[in-house]
Amino acid sequence: MDEAALLEVGALDIAAGGRLLHRGLAFSLRRGEVLVVVGPSGGGKSTLMRHLVGLERPAAGQVRMFGHDPHAADPRVRAEIGRRLGVMFQTGALWSSMSIGENLMFPMRLHTRWPEAERRDRARFLLALVGLSETFDRPPAELSGGMRKRAALARALVLDPSLLLLDEPGSGLDPPNAERVRSLLMRLSRDLRTAIVMVSHDVDSARALADTVLFLDDQSGGAPIGPLDRLLHEGPPALRAFFGGMRPAREQA
Numbered sequence: 001m002d003e004a005a006l007l008e009v010g011a012l013d014i015a016a017g018g019r020l021l022h023r024g025l026a027f028s029l030r031r032g033e034v035l036v037v038v039g040p041s042g043g044g045k046s047t048l049m050r051h052l053v054g055l056e057r058p059a060a061g062q063v064r065m066f067g068h069d070p071h072a073a074d075p076r077v078r079a080e081i082g083r084r085l086g087v088m089f090q091t092g093a094l095w096s097s098m099s100i101g102e103n104l105m106f107p108m109r110l111h112t113r114w115p116e117a118e119r120r121d122r123a124r125f126l127l128a129l130v131g132l133s134e135t136f137d138r139p140p141a142e143l144s145g146g147m148r149k150r151a152a153l154a155r156a157l158v159l160d161p162s163l164l165l166l167d168e169p170g171s172g173l174d175p176p177n178a179e180r181v182r183s184l185l186m187r188l189s190r191d192l193r194t195a196i197v198m199v200s201h202d203v204d205s206a207r208a209l210a211d212t213v214l215f216l217d218d219q220s221g222g223a224p225i226g227p228l229d230r231l232l233h234e235g236p237p238a239l240r241a242f243f244g245g246m247r248p249a250r251e252q253a
Ligand SMILES: Nc1ncnc2c1ncn2[C@@H]1O[C@H](COP(=O)(O)OP(=O)(O)OP(=O)(O)O)[C@@H](O)[C@H]1O
Pocket: 016, 017, 018, 021, 039, 040, 041, 042, 043, 044, 045, 046, 047, 048, 090
């Protein structure tokens, strides 16, 4: 086992609806490392994320987060995982009965003893960071899809996670907000050394952020993983097609 790994996945089989999607996935993530998961719709990206978070039990293999198996964890370890992990699901999954501000304050109430005023300040700060200063008191239903995504990203960040799992944080955003999110994630990984697993359809994000790319393809069942440049050289044609025929960086003029 890699003692320094925040997330370690070994020989992992993932299945959805009784169908095996991928076999033998293996990777690990240390501080500051970014894994970008790409692939066609239906390729199993969100299914993988649910396995990583511990929402689904692996058909085979292991997931270890901060050195613990989330499925075998006792309440104390579960609390520790909850404290150090930030998660954003594909649909945002905000709590509809709470205002946006309360959505951000809830994880702080659950996992910290920060006083109310501090929780409120932190929620406001993070909403400003994603360009949503005006939404604190509004219910999620009054926000657009892209605004809900940014609010969910802000919520994932409230506890300064050392590991972030994000399912398509940039999709459905207009170009300035997509760029805002991309540069926020870049600062998190470079400056705060946050480890990030991110599902993305966005080639620019993969290019800008990824140390490692994992390609999940439902057709071939293959799951090539490695630095983007190497995958563009050695990966299957479907992967090159996905990246629009992009050539490795050193071949570009
Ligand atoms: N709860 C479920 N029950 C049955 N099948 C499921 C379930 N969740 C996902 N699947 C199936 O698993 C496959 C992978 O779905 P998944 O949502 O992981 O794809 P994805 O790569 O995230 O796609 P997208 O890019 O559209 O978000 C699909 O064929 C889907 O129909």
